[in-house]
Amino acid sequence: xxxxxxxxxxxxxxxxxxxxxxxxxxxxxxxxxxxxxxxxxxxxxxxxxxxxxxxxxxxxxxxxxxxxxxxxxxxxxxxxxxxxxxxxxxxxxxxxxxxxxxxxxxxxxxxxxxxxxxxxxxxxxxxxxxxxxxxxxxxxxxxxxxxxxxxxxxxxxxxxxxxxxxxxxxxxxxxxxxxxxxxxxxxxxxxxxxxxxxxxxxxxxxxxxxxxxxxxxxxxxxxxxxxxxxxxxxxxxxxxxxxxxxxxxxxxxxxxxxxxxxxxxxxxxxxxxxxxxxxxxxxxxxxxxxxxxxxxxxxxxxxxxxxxxxxxxxxxxxxxxxxxxxxxxxxxxxxxxxxxxxxxxxxxxxxxxxxxxxxxxxxxxxxxxxxxx
Amino acid sequence: xxxxxxxxxxxxxxxxxxxxxxxxxxxxxxxxxxxxxxxxxxxxxxxxxxxxxxxxxxxxxxxxxxxxxxxxxxxxxxxxxxxxxxxxxxxxxxxxxxxxxxxxxxxxxxxxxxxxxxxxxxxxxxxxxxxxxxxxxxxxxxxxxxxxxxxxxxxxxxxxxxxxxxxxxxxxxxxxxxxxxxxxxxxxxxxxxxxxxxxxxxxxxxxxxxxxxxxxxxxxxxxxxxxxxxxxxxxxxxxxxxxxxxxxxxxxxxxxxxxxxxxxxxxxxxxxxxxxxxxxxxxxxxxxxxxxxxxxxxxxxxxxxxxxxxxxxxxxxxxxxxxxxxxxxxxxxxxxxxxxxxxxxxxxxxxxxx
Numbered sequence: 001x002x003x004x005x006x007x008x009x010x011x012x013x014x015x016x017x018x019x020x021x022x023x024x025x026x027x028x029x030x031x032x033x034x035x036x037x038x039x040x041x042x043x044x045x046x047x048x049x050x051x052x053x054x055x056x057x058x059x060x061x062x063x064x065x066x067x068x069x070x071x072x073x074x075x076x077x078x079x080x081x082x083x084x085x086x087x088x089x090x091x092x093x094x095x096x097x098x099x100x101x102x103x104x105x106x107x108x109x110x111x112x113x114x115x116x117x118x119x120x121x122x123x124x125x126x127x128x129x130x131x132x133x134x135x136x137x138x139x140x141x142x143x144x145x146x147x148x149x150x151x152x153x154x155x156x157x158x159x160x161x162x163x164x165x166x167x168x169x170x171x172x173x174x175x176x177x178x179x180x181x182x183x184x185x186x187x188x189x190x191x192x193x194x195x196x197x198x199x200x201x202x203x204x205x206x207x208x209x210x211x212x213x214x215x216x217x218x219x220x221x222x223x224x225x226x227x228x229x230x231x232x233x234x235x236x237x238x239x240x241x242x243x244x245x246x247x248x249x250x251x252x253x254x255x256x257x258x259x260x261x262x263x264x265x266x267x268x269x270x271x272x273x274x275x276x277x278x279x280x281x282x283x284x285x286x287x288x289x290x291x292x293x294x295x296x297x298x299x300x301x302x303x304x305x306x307x308x309x310x311x312x313x314x315x316x317x318x319x320x321x322x323x324x325x326x327x328x329x330x331x332x333x334x335x336x337x338x339x340x341x342x343x344x345x346x347x348x349x350x351x352x353x354x355x356x357x358x359x360x361x362x363x364x365x366x367x368x369x370x371x372x373x
Numbered sequence: 374x375x376x377x378x379x380x381x382x383x384x385x386x387x388x389x390x391x392x393x394x395x396x397x398x399x400x401x402x403x404x405x406x407x408x409x410x411x412x413x414x415x416x417x418x419x420x421x422x423x424x425x426x427x428x429x430x431x432x433x434x435x436x437x438x439x440x441x442x443x444x445x446x447x448x449x450x451x452x453x454x455x456x457x458x459x460x461x462x463x464x465x466x467x468x469x470x471x472x473x474x475x476x477x478x479x480x481x482x483x484x485x486x487x488x489x490x491x492x493x494x495x496x497x498x499x500x501x502x503x504x505x506x507x508x509x510x511x512x513x514x515x516x517x518x519x520x521x522x523x524x525x526x527x528x529x530x531x532x533x534x535x536x537x538x539x540x541x542x543x544x545x546x547x548x549x550x551x552x553x554x555x556x557x558x559x560x561x562x563x564x565x566x567x568x569x570x571x572x573x574x575x576x577x578x579x580x581x582x583x584x585x586x587x588x589x590x591x592x593x594x595x596x597x598x599x600x601x602x603x604x605x606x607x608x609x610x611x612x613x614x615x616x617x618x619x620x621x622x623x624x625x626x627x628x629x630x631x632x633x634x635x636x637x638x639x640x641x642x643x644x645x646x647x648x649x650x651x652x653x654x655x656x657x658x659x660x661x662x663x664x665x666x667x668x669x670x671x672x673x674x675x676x677x678x679x680x681x682x683x684x685x686x687x688x689x690x691x692x693x694x695x696x697x698x699x700x701x702x703x704x705x706x707x708x709x710x711x712x713x714x715x716x717x718x719x720x721x722x723x724x725x726x727x
Contacts, residue, residue: 059577203439203648204645204665205439208665230650236650275608275610276607277634277651280635286582351586352583352586
């Protein structure tokens with residue numbers, strides 16, 4: 001019934017093949033509005049290798065979901081998408097809808113946040129899984145149903161033979177999300193994009209669903225893009241991480257590099273503002289003052305400048321690119337990334353409790369790192 | 374059933390003090406009605422069952438549990454916003470559950486609540502000044518317009534907002550700022566007890582940290598007692614002095630915060646702690662995880678005996694048939710295991726999880 005599992009994530013079997021399955025290059029997305037264009041995504045590039053798990057973190061409005069919707073070609077027609085997205089070497093941007101539809105759910109699968117809205121309430125879950133199989137494969141209905149039962153078993157649904165005839169409302173939230181995972185893995189995709197797959201769920205159920213997601217990855221060998229705001233989920237289930245802020249990747253690297261050696265003040269601040277379950281100290285939290293900028297008519301320069309304790313004049317004039325740090329795989333978009341070596345978030349951010357827009361100059365005075373060390 | 378004792382705080386000087394609020398055997402059932410004209414009562418949702426705890430002065434009691442475990446209902450019954458089915462809530466020698474709305478009104482000054490959703494809890498047609506002034510007006514403390522305005526400005530300053538922005542409407546503020554407005558409104562009448570119902574759950578982490586710091590500062594300055602309701606154990610560990618864990622309407626474990634996280638004794642608490650992902654890759658990937666099967670049973674028809682037994686890993690894997698009978702037949706009492714650490718499990722055993 002219940003099992004205790006060591007969650008050591010051994011990916012050594014999947015890692016050595018380094019062929020790229022998904023390549024996103026300089027992707028930009030704009031939404032025209034009456035007040036001007038909202039630049040939701042501003043030049044995002046990443047590569048996803050076979051069997052790799054890439055985590056994308058960021059706060060609400062940072063463009064992490066829009067990026068993945070652009071990859072899936074699911075943005076509304078008004079959105080202006082530029083750049084390049086290649087799946088197995090095949091360019092996706094500008095593909096006609098009909099051809100896109102052949103890829104979606106087949107080579108490219110998705111899992112959304114809310115299983116209640118991504119499942120159809122008037123069909124049984126078995127029908128919906130079978131539908132995904134029949135859309136891309138010429139098999140009998142009986143075979144599709146059998147596969148549906150197999151899939152339900154893989155994602156850990158008890159009594160799959162009976163559950164296959166359930167409607168979504170007869171299942172709990174965790175089970176519904178596992179059905180969505182079953183649908184995503186139905187056609188052995190090369191890439192699974194999971195957008196906040198567990199945000200709507202309770203923690204004990206979240207643990208079950210993440211387990212099902214791991215099972216799906218092991219079964220299909222798919223590469224995964226895991227989008228979430230929960231750094232804990234990323235820590236346990238991704239190999240590499242991209243931190244997004246104001247529509248851009250601001251830091252990219254292996255999990256260990258970014259969690260233990262962040263080189264961008266925003267990543268550092270994000271880690272410092274988390275209350276920790278594993279630390280008893282009553283240390284004050286260090287929030288990042290202010291709120292993210294509006295993506296409408298962004299000023300030039302680094303978008304994090306108004307909230308950044310390291311900000312200097314150059315930050316307001318010039319937006320930093322992704323500079324390589326010690327490890328070539330680890331890049332950070334900060335002019336002063338070199339000064340962040342060995343700096344902890346409490347050195348940089350203050351344990352402030354005042355809201356932000358009303359800070360005096362003294363509160364926001366740049367931190368003198370050299371002086372502190 | 375459960376003998377209520379005042380749970381000792383870590384600091385010895387607090388042990389003798391009278392609790393500000395003491396809750397005894399609180400029960401809340403919501404009727405389930407049939408369809409049709411008559412709408413007969415066909416059952417009860419057992420939302421809160423026999424909950425007892427004390428809230429001491431200047432203390433933060435964390436109430437945690439998953440959705441549907443009754444933590445929000447507990448908070449509302451506590452303030453008499455929802456009528457209790459039975460049980461007592463004692464405040465200054467009075468039983469709040471027996472009081473009428475008009476008798477409650479003077480006490481509401483002392484007992485305030487901050488709601489989860491800062492988008493729904495502020496009236497979009499009122500300016501911030503009006504929102505914060507409303508409790509003052511209702512309780513006749515607004516005074517002259519000059520004095521009242523001064524009070525409102527002071528409150529906004531207390532919660533870290535700019536008083537100049539008082540003429541703005543709620544939609545002009547970010548989520549974190551709105552939650553601060555909700556806190557300013559709750560503080561207007563200088564309460565002694567604040568029920569904080571998931572006050573930071575709707576906020577992004579970088580903003581959440583500022584609101585948590587604010588709540589800590591306010592407690593230190595104003596000597597408030599908090600009942601902090603949350604599903605997020607990391608936040609609870611940071612802010613609470615004592616923690617009560619709820620499952621399906623019952624408190625299953627309560628202890629001073631460090632003890633709870635170091636030596637959780639109830640299988641549910643253990644599973645809950647082990648399920649929280651840690652933002653630390655090495656720890657996260659090597660630690661032991663207790664996976665629960667299934668979902669929370671329906672509170673209309675909770676399992677007999679121990680309510681957790683249908684998902685309990687101990688019940689399923691470790692106990693003998695004879696031992697299981699006890700879980701099926703007997704409701705486990707909240708037994709003190711020393712130093713105010715009480716857990717409601719027949720076979721409780723401490724386990725280190727982090």
